[in-house]
Amino acid sequence: MLFTQESAVFTMPLTLKAHQIASQFREQQSNPQKAKQVYLNTLAVMAVRAYLGWFGIETDLAASDSWNAAIRTLANTADLMVSQRGKLECCPVLPGATDVNVPPEVWQDRIGYVAVQFDAALSEATLLGFIPDVTEPQVPLVNLRSLNELLDSLHPVGQVETAGQPVRLRQWLQGMVETGWQTIDHLLGEPQPAWSFRSGEHFSGLELPTTRGKLLNLESRAEDAPLALVVGLLPIDESSLDIWVRILPTGNQTYLPPELELLILDETGIAVMQAQSRNTEIIQLKFKGMLGEKFSIQIISGAQSITEAFVL
Amino acid sequence: MNEPDEISSDVIDHQLKQLAIAAQQQPPKSRARQRALEHLIRGIERSRRLARPRREQFQGFYEEIYTEAVQRLFTHICDKIDRYQPDRGEVLQWANFLLNRQFFIEASREVFATLPRGVKRLTLDDLDRNNPSEVNPQLVPLPSQQILQCLEEDPDGLFQRSHIDQHPEANFQFLAVKRLAGYSWQELATQLGIPIPTLSSFYQRCLTRFAPQLKAYLS
Numbered sequence: 267m268l269f270t271q272e273s274a275v276f277t278m279p280l281t282l283k284a285h286q287i288a289s290q291f292r293e294q295q296s297n298p299q300k301a302k303q304v305y306l307n308t309l310a311v312m313a314v315r316a317y318l319g320w321f322g323i324e325t326d327l328a329a330s331d332s333w334n335a336a337i338r339t340l341a342n343t344a345d346l347m348v349s350q351r352g353k354l355e356c357c358p359v360l361p362g363a364t365d366v367n368v369p370p371e372v373w374q375d376r377i378g379y380v381a382v383q384f385d386a387a388l389s390e391a392t393l394l395g396f397i398p399d400v401t402e403p404q405v406p407l408v409n410l411r412s413l414n415e416l417l418d419s420l421h422p423v424g425q426v427e428t429a430g431q432p433v434r435l436r437q438w439l440q441g442m443v444e445t446g447w448q449t450i451d452h453l454l455g456e457p458q459p460a461w462s463f464r465s466g467e468h469f470s471g472l473e474l475p476t477t478r479g480k481l482l483n484l485e486s487r488a489e490d491a492p493l494a495l496v497v498g499l500l501p502i503d504e505s506s507l508d509i510w511v512r513i514l515p516t517g518n519q520t521y522l523p524p525e526l527e528l529l530i531l532d533e534t535g536i537a538v539m540q541a542q543s544r545n546t547e548i549i550q551l552k553f554k555g556m557l558g559e560k561f562s563i564q565i566i567s568g569a570q571s572i573t574e575a576f577v578l
Numbered sequence: 579m580n581e582p583d584e585i586s587s588d589v590i591d592h593q594l595k596q597l598a599i600a601a602q603q604q605p606p607k608s609r610a611r612q613r614a615l616e617h618l619i620r621g622i623e624r625s626r627r628l629a630r631p632r633r634e635q636f637q638g639f640y641e642e643i644y645t646e647a648v649q650r651l652f653t654h655i656c657d658k659i660d661r662y663q664p665d666r667g668e669v670l671q672w673a674n675f676l677l678n679r680q681f682f683i684e685a686s687r688e689v690f691a692t693l694p695r696g697v698k699r700l701t702l703d704d705l706d707r708n709n710p711s712e713v714n715p716q717l718v719p720l721p722s723q724q725i726l727q728c729l730e731e732d733p734d735g736l737f738q739r740s741h742i743d744q745h746p747e748a749n750f751q752f753l754a755v756k757r758l759a760g761y762s763w764q765e766l767a768t769q770l771g772i773p774i775p776t777l778s779s780f781y782q783r784c785l786t787r788f789a790p791q792l793k794a795y796l797s
Contacts, residue, residue: 276619295722296720300758335796336725337785340792386703388702534613
């Protein structure tokens with residue numbers, strides 16, 4: 267998609283209101299260097315607050331150190347309290363700088379750091395990216411993570427993201443399967459009579475799709491047997507595949523937990539398919555993919571979300 | 579940053595519409611909706627096709643009003659994306675209609691309410707040149723000076739008594755006064771022979787603890 271090929275920074279104008287508050291805070295300082303720092307910190311906080319507000323993420327200025335006259339006088343802080351999450355530091359970056367400065371007094375008790383670059387006129391702010399933790403006073407801007415990840419990290423769903431490389435599905439067809447992805451017999455503990463996909467598709471005995479699965483441990487279901495995530499592949503031609511994704515209970519459970527959601531996200535993270543369990547034994551989604559395409563499978567249950575990334 | 583100038587308006591309109599529909603299809607507040615909205619807002623911003631209504635009016639304040647109006651527009655689009663009707667027009671038509679009819683007017687009210695208070699935008703140059711206390715002489719003593727006074731008086735002896743284990747010289751009063759005077763963490767670490775992270779995390783805990791006392795001192 268056009269807009270997602272570009273780097274995920276966001277430039278926004280700084281409002282007069284933001285400058286007004288910044289001026290007010292600045293005038294409380296006697297040291298010109300400190301006064302400048304306070305002005306820039308305030309603009310950075312206002313920019314990030316506006317940005318998060320657009321996406322429904324609530325922030326609380328009154329609970330932020332940067333809005334506390336005593337603390338912002340004694341510490342170089344540009345924190346923004348994100349409701350129910352914690353303090354997000356909004357670090358100002360000067361035009362042309364290649365590093366973001368993160369003062370030692372904000373190395374702790376932060377849920378993350380956003381780099382906010384200004385133009386010389388202070389007419390606009392560019393949110394450059396985000397980093398979850400910091401132990402050095404300077405972080406090269408090239409080390410920042412994409413701004414997209416900021417919202418991921420703030421989203422109220424307790425994310426349990428799987429780190430690392432996407433699973434390479436094409437290789438499964440050659441029998442190269444990543445650790446953790448097991449055969450169905452192995453996964454479910456007993457030979458399965460016939461791995462039939464219940465979508466009206468029929469396979470002649472030799473064309474059974476490649477299927478592998480893994481167990482999902484959901485915190486909310488710690489007492490119960492884990493669920494199984496199963497991915498099946500059937501090549502259509504040289505460049506495309508049919509892909510099945512299933513969620514099913516294991517052990518002696520018959521039904522999936524209610525309101526379990528299965529989503530297929532495209533490369534940009536937008537959900538393109540979605541299914542939800544009610545009194546359901548199994549959820550299945552089927553779609554077609556082209557060689558080289560990336561997608562993710564997301565499973566949401568209660569407050570927890572598990573995401574697995576794949577490339578074809 | 580790449581500008582999407584080679585891409586035709588039709589393509590942009592089509593993509594924006596797809597993003598808006600994608601957002602509408604996701605439950606409110608879901609991460610999937612946020613993602614779609616994030617792409618949508620970024621797409622609108624980069625299209626450079628947001629209208630600039632009423633350009634002949636508000637001379638001298640136009641940019642202020644426009645900036646405020648665009649922020650309000652983005653807030654509205656994210657919050658009320660369900661009100662967009664894809665069959666009735668393009669996203670930019672919807673956005674520009676709202677910008678012109680609603681947010682530009684609201685923003686002009688906000689800006690005209692703020693202006694009489696003498697608010698001026700400062701640039702980086704202004705910040706390097708001007709001494710803040712010269713700008714606002716009526717704020718005397720400055721809050722930063724009141725805080726210094728409070729630290730030095732240390733009415734209950736609390737600030738001096740709070741120190742890093744086995745380093746009475748590394749107490750909150752000392753650190754705060756030095757920091758207020760502009761000493762760097764590196765300088766303080768060298769002078770005290772204590773690593774920066776030890777100093778800064780102690781300092782941060784003290785600030786949280788003493789903030790109410792310090793703030794009470796500000797008139």
